[in-house]
Amino acid sequence: MFEVFEKYLRSKTEITDEELEMIRAVSIQRKLRKRQYLLQEGDVSRHDCFIAKGCLRTYRVSEDGNEHILRFAVENWWMSDKESYNSGKPTKINIDALEDSELIIFTKENFTELQAAIPNLRLFMEQLHARAFDVIQNRLYTHISYTAEEKYNNFIKSYPDIFNRVPLHMIASYLGVSRETLSRIRSQYAHR
Amino acid sequence: MFEVFEKYLRSKTEITDEELEMIRAVSIQRKLRKRQYLLQEGDVSRHDCFIAKGCLRTYRVSEDGNEHILRFAVENWWMSDKESYNSGKPTKINIDALEDSELIIFTKENFTELQAAIPNLRLFMEQLHARAFDVIQNRLYTHISYTAEEKYNNFIKSYPDIFNRVPLHMIASYLGVSRETLSRIRSQYAHR
DNA sequence: CGATTCTTTGAAAACAGTCAATCTGTGTGG
DNA sequence: CCACACAGATTGACTGTTTTCAAAGAATCG
Numbered sequence: 001m002f003e004v005f006e007k008y009l010r011s012k013t014e015i016t017d018e019e020l021e022m023i024r025a026v027s028i029q030r031k032l033r034k035r036q037y038l039l040q041e042g043d044v045s046r047h048d049c050f051i052a053k054g055c056l057r058t059y060r061v062s063e064d065g066n067e068h069i070l071r072f073a074v075e076n077w078w079m080s081d082k083e084s085y086n087s088g089k090p091t092k093i094n095i096d097a098l099e100d101s102e103l104i105i106f107t108k109e110n111f112t113e114l115q116a117a118i119p120n121l122r123l124f125m126e127q128l129h130a131r132a133f134d135v136i137q138n139r140l141y142t143h144i145s146y147t148a149e150e151k152y153n154n155f156i157k158s159y160p161d162i163f164n165r166v167p168l169h170m171i172a173s174y175l176g177v178s179r180e181t182l183s184r185i186r187s188q189y190a191h192r
Numbered sequence: 193m194f195e196v197f198e199k200y201l202r203s204k205t206e207i208t209d210e211e212l213e214m215i216r217a218v219s220i221q222r223k224l225r226k227r228q229y230l231l232q233e234g235d236v237s238r239h240d241c242f243i244a245k246g247c248l249r250t251y252r253v254s255e256d257g258n259e260h261i262l263r264f265a266v267e268n269w270w271m272s273d274k275e276s277y278n279s280g281k282p283t284k285i286n287i288d289a290l291e292d293s294e295l296i297i298f299t300k301e302n303f304t305e306l307q308a309a310i311p312n313l314r315l316f317m318e319q320l321h322a323r324a325f326d327v328i329q330n331r332l333y334t335h336i337s338y339t340a341e342e343k344y345n346n347f348i349k350s351y352p353d354i355f356n357r358v359p360l361h362m363i364a365s366y367l368g369v370s371r372e373t374l375s376r377i378r379s380q381y382a383h384r
Numbered sequence: 385c386g387a388t389t390c391t392t393t394g395a396a397a398a399c400a401g402t403c404a405a406t407c408t409g410t411g412t413g414g
Numbered sequence: 415c416c417a418c419a420c421a422g423a424t425t426g427a428c429t430g431t432t433t434t435c436a437a438a439g440a441a442t443c444g
Binding site for chain 2: 060062066068069070082083086126127129130131132133134136137138139140141143144145173174175176
Binding site for chain 3: 359360361371372374375376378379
């Protein structure tokens with residue numbers, strides 16, 4: 001399982017064999033079954049998780065009891081609640097597996113030390129965080145400027161891999177529309 | 193003008209007099225008149241800007257020609273397009289002043305060197321970026337789960353200072369609703 | 385004061401949400 | 415292997431919300 005992570009790291013950043021061994025030494029491997037939780041509302045997020053295999057989602061439950069999906073993540077993506085991770089406060093979000101998944105996990109303490117010891121790792125993670133911000137800002141833009149149909153088409157175009165393995169009602173939740181509306185958008189689209 | 197920035201830095205992070213002098217030495221002071229642009233679509237963002245006084249906005253123009261405001265920023269906030277700044281590619285956004293404003297500006301080269309030379313500055317900026325991510329993720333959540341009225345009330349509660357100095361049609365743009373809808377939400381709210 | 389910018393209002397049309405029912409495909413247990 | 419349960423997707427009818435377009439009323443600035 002660690003080989004996936006090793007391959008990922010080597011392709012993304014310059015890293016020596018010794019550094020990789022340091023990383024491996026503190027890595028935790030974990031399997032999640034479909035529907036199993038990685039993090040639940042009220043927990044404190046204390047880990048960085050790399051997805052070696054599978055598919056997870058983060059969602060929040062609103063006051064009226066509805067689930068709202070904030071993001072999906074598949075192989076080679078990271079998953080955690082940065083807000084709780086950084087602040088040490090209980091999280092407002094839930095993370096669970098949409099498929100049987102395999103994760104490489106680091107505790108916050110270990111991962112902080114690794115980044116201090118391995119400048120390239122730190123640099124890489126910083127770039128990752130910076131890009132995550134860009135992605136979310138662009139997504140916010142789609143929410144204030146796109147129609148539901150445009151958001152849906154944009155999603156398919158941007159994440160065809162996720163589109164093909166996640167149920168539509170979850171995509172509706174991610175896009176912020178009801179599943180019925182998404183269904184109707186799809187049928188209109190098919191009839192043109 | 194630099195005193196505002198000095199006060200800000202000293203209150204937010206441990207910093208020595210020499211370090212502060214290093215920072216001051218490469219800082220650029222700039223004034224913007226209302227409606228003047230700091231960055232326009234197609235430019236490359238090469239600066240970090242701290243707002244010592246005034247109010248700016250970033251917005252994007254959609255294909256149908258509408259302006260969509262991504263964020264406002266007032267005193268003691270930073271303003272730049274991180275995406276273009278990091279990638280070196282032309283920006284998709286515009287930044288202009290909503291009031292006469294005063295800025296402390298650093299070139300990317302200078303600011304990168306400062307952060308390398310001053311660990312506390314680097315740490316502080318990292319925390320700032322991390323919090324910016326949390327803020328935008330929470331805002332995204334409000335967009336997929338709140339009604340227009342809830343978004344409006346949440347905005348007033350979160351940013352009363354901005355609410356009081358920005359025209360309503362811009363708040364409508366920021367919230368992703370038409371100005372007429374915002375106006376009607378307000379009048380309904382007043383009649384209860 | 386006149387011009388511009390900003391805000392509000394009205395009416396019609398487009399859009400999205402809700403509730404209830406039905407349809408489809410998948411997988412599990414008998 | 416079949417029947418049944420279950421999760422997911424769709425459809426219809428209705429309701430409620432939001433946009434659009436047009437107009438008019440405030441407020442602000444030079």
